[in-house]
Amino acid sequence: MAVEPSTSERLLTTAADLFRRKGYAQATTRELSDALGIRKASLYHHISTKEDLLYAISMHSLARIAEAAEAAAAQAPAEERLRAVIRAHVVSALGERDMQMVTAIELRALSPERRREVIAERDRYQALVRRLIAADQQAGRLRGDIDSKLLTLSLLNLLNWTIFWFDPDDELSPEQLGETLAAVFVEGATGRA
Amino acid sequence: MAVEPSTSERLLTTAADLFRRKGYAQATTRELSDALGIRKASLYHHISTKEDLLYAISMHSLARIAEAAEAAAAQAPAEERLRAVIRAHVVSALGERDMQMVTAIELRALSPERRREVIAERDRYQALVRRLIAADQQAGRLRGDIDSKLLTLSLLNLLNWTIFWFDPDDELSPEQLGETLAAVFVEGATGRA
DNA sequence: GTCTATATTGTGATAGAC
DNA sequence: GTCTATCACAATATAGAC
Numbered sequence: 001m002a003v004e005p006s007t008s009e010r011l012l013t014t015a016a017d018l019f020r021r022k023g024y025a026q027a028t029t030r031e032l033s034d035a036l037g038i039r040k041a042s043l044y045h046h047i048s049t050k051e052d053l054l055y056a057i058s059m060h061s062l063a064r065i066a067e068a069a070e071a072a073a074a075q076a077p078a079e080e081r082l083r084a085v086i087r088a089h090v091v092s093a094l095g096e097r098d099m100q101m102v103t104a105i106e107l108r109a110l111s112p113e114r115r116r117e118v119i120a121e122r123d124r125y126q127a128l129v130r131r132l133i134a135a136d137q138q139a140g141r142l143r144g145d146i147d148s149k150l151l152t153l154s155l156l157n158l159l160n161w162t163i164f165w166f167d168p169d170d171e172l173s174p175e176q177l178g179e180t181l182a183a184v185f186v187e188g189a190t191g192r193a
Numbered sequence: 194m195a196v197e198p199s200t201s202e203r204l205l206t207t208a209a210d211l212f213r214r215k216g217y218a219q220a221t222t223r224e225l226s227d228a229l230g231i232r233k234a235s236l237y238h239h240i241s242t243k244e245d246l247l248y249a250i251s252m253h254s255l256a257r258i259a260e261a262a263e264a265a266a267a268q269a270p271a272e273e274r275l276r277a278v279i280r281a282h283v284v285s286a287l288g289e290r291d292m293q294m295v296t297a298i299e300l301r302a303l304s305p306e307r308r309r310e311v312i313a314e315r316d317r318y319q320a321l322v323r324r325l326i327a328a329d330q331q332a333g334r335l336r337g338d339i340d341s342k343l344l345t346l347s348l349l350n351l352l353n354w355t356i357f358w359f360d361p362d363d364e365l366s367p368e369q370l371g372e373t374l375a376a377v378f379v380e381g382a383t384g385r386a
Numbered sequence: 387g388t389c390t391a392t393a394t395t396g397t398g399a400t401a402g403a404c
Numbered sequence: 405g406t407c408t409a410t411c412a413c414a415a416t417a418t419a420g421a422c
Contacts, residue, residue, distance in 0.1 A: 007405080023301045025218030029398060042406045044399065105298050108216045133382075143384030146373060150365075154377045157354035158347060165346055172343075180339060184347045188381025189326070191336030200387080222416065235388045237417065 007036055008046050012060065015053040016098035024054055024106040054106055055114045061096065061103035062121045066128065068092035073132065079141065082132050083182040089159050090178030100163045126152060142186075155185055200229055201239050205253065208246040209291035217247055217299040247299055248307045254289065254296040255314045259321065261285035266325065272334065275325050276375040282352050283371030293356045319345060335379075348378055 014035050018027045029050055033040040047053060072088035073081050093100045107115060130152040136142040142151065158181055166177065183191070207228050211220045222243055226233040240246060265281035266274050286293045300308060323345040329335040335344065351374055359370065376384070 021301070023218060023299075025216060026302065028396080030396090038405085039407060040398090041400080041408080045405055048399095050398070106216075108214070109219065136382075142382045143380075145384065146377065146382075150373055151377070151382055153355075153358055154351060154374065155382070157352075158350045161350035161354055162346075177343075180343055181347065184339065184344070184378075184381070186382050187336075188377070188383070189329075189335045189339075189344055189348070189379050190381065191338065192385065221414085223414095231387085232389060233416090234390080234418080238387055241417095243416070 007038060007042075010036060011046055012053065012056055013098070016057050016096075016102050019054065019057070019102045019106065020098045024102065024109045051109070051111065051114070054102070054109060055118070057099050058103045058107070058110070058118045059121060061099045062118065062125060064096060065089055065092050065100075066121075066125045069125070069128065073128075078135070078139065082136055082142075083179075083186065085129070085132060086155070086159065086182040086185065087175065087178035090162060090181060091174045093159070093163055094166050094168075094174040094177070097163050097166070104160060104163070126156065129155065158185055200231060200235075203229060204239055205246065205249055206291070209250050209289075209295050212247065212250070212295045212299065213291045217295065217302045244302070244304065244307070247295070247302060248311070250292050251296045251300070251303070251311045252314060254292045255311065255318060257289060258282055258285050258293075259314075259318045262318070262321065266321075271328070271332065275329055275335075276372075276379065278322070278325060279348070279352065279375040279378065280368065280371035283355060283374060284367045286352070286356055287359050287361075287367040287370070290356050290359070297353060297356070319349065322348065351378055 015027075015032055018032055018035060021027075022031070029043055030040050032053075033043050036043075068088040068091070069085045072084040076084035103118075107118060110118060130148050133142060133151050133155070134148040137144050137148060137151075162177065162181065166174070172180075208220075208225055211225055211228060214220075215224070222236055223233050225246075226236050229236075261281040261284070262278045265277040269277035296311075300311060303311060323341050326335060326344050326348070327341040330337050330341060330344075355370065355374065359367070365373075
């Protein structure tokens with residue numbers, strides 16, 4: 001006998017799906033309550049404001065990737081660490097595309113204080129990746145002629161847009177895409193590494 | 194004696210600045226008219242709907258990059274063509290960051306028909322880049338073990354997010370950033386090309 | 387090409403019963 | 405935890421004078 005997920009359990013994923021499709025500001029609380037099968041007023045038993053949902057989605061998204069990356073980094077030997085983190089990042093991001101897309105796009109809709117919090121969380125992850133890259137540079141595994149900050153931003157560019165075009169119906173799995181993006185970043189489009 | 198730009202000439206850039214800061218849906222016609230120094234109703238002498246502005250911004254942004262890239266491709270010899278296009282893309286995108294950011298983020302706010310038009314324009318540019326990459330693969334200048342479509346999407350990931358973190362006050366110029374991103378894409382983070 | 391004034395609609399959120 | 409009913413306000417867009 002399947003246990004039906006409660007309203008509060010469905011709240012974040014349902015909101016993320018709606019926000020991704022319509023945009024946060026264009027999505028109405030009415031549409032959200034309809035999707036949940038409850039009345040609009042009943043939403044406010046679970047949240048205080050619509051913005052609570054965006055904030056929760058954003059913090060959850062960032063934590064999810066950071067945790068996956070940290071776990072991957074802890075397990076892998078130094079020589080494989082960056083590639084393992086790239087794969088973990090891609091796989092965890094693609095596993096929750098709605099939330100990740102909303103987080104990537106709707107930052108401006110948050111209040112200044114919450115926006116600051118989300119940015120701090122994002123920067124924390126960026127710093128983690130930068131440390132990995134700098135370590136690889138010092139070990140001679142990555143080129144030293146480009147600043148680690150710029151390499152980090154390049155890598156995150158590469159990884160963060162994939163959620164917008166990855167097609168789960170494609171033959172390419174998230175794991176394979178992660179592997180490919182790792183190859184593109186590390187070896188380049190030339191590929192003579 | 195400086196000629197003051199007319200309201201209609203300032204319309205797109207002013208709207209782009211506003212949409213970037215607040216988001217399209219959150220930005221009000223009132224804020225836009227205030228920024229232009231006219232009354233809200235006067236806007237409707239220039240446009241029919243607020244969406245007209247977003248559509249115009251999006252089409253302009255895509256055309257600007259495509260034109261810059263096409264010009265660069267036409268001028269450069271085959272061996273330098275891809276790098277030249279990357280530089281042209283980055284420089285032209287960073288030269289109009291407000292419009293490019295709005296275009297990248299607000300696609301969903303367009304009506305279905307206009308959204309389709311904008312996507313078609315974007316796909317047209319993507320096809321152009323893919324032809325360049327495929328040609329380099331066939332000439333042996335780029336690796337052949339990764340599909341040209343995936344290499345193209347990787348490259349556009351790399352280029353399209355830069356507008357969100359490029360800092361014009363940095364010591365790094367758009368030209369230098371373009372050069373660096375070209376190096377990262379072609380040679381990779383390892384850099385032994 | 388800009389103005390004042392207003393129509394019209396839809397929004398996020400609340401009060402209070404069950 | 406969900407409901408009915410409603411508030412208070414802000415939004416896009418229009419009418420018509422100057």
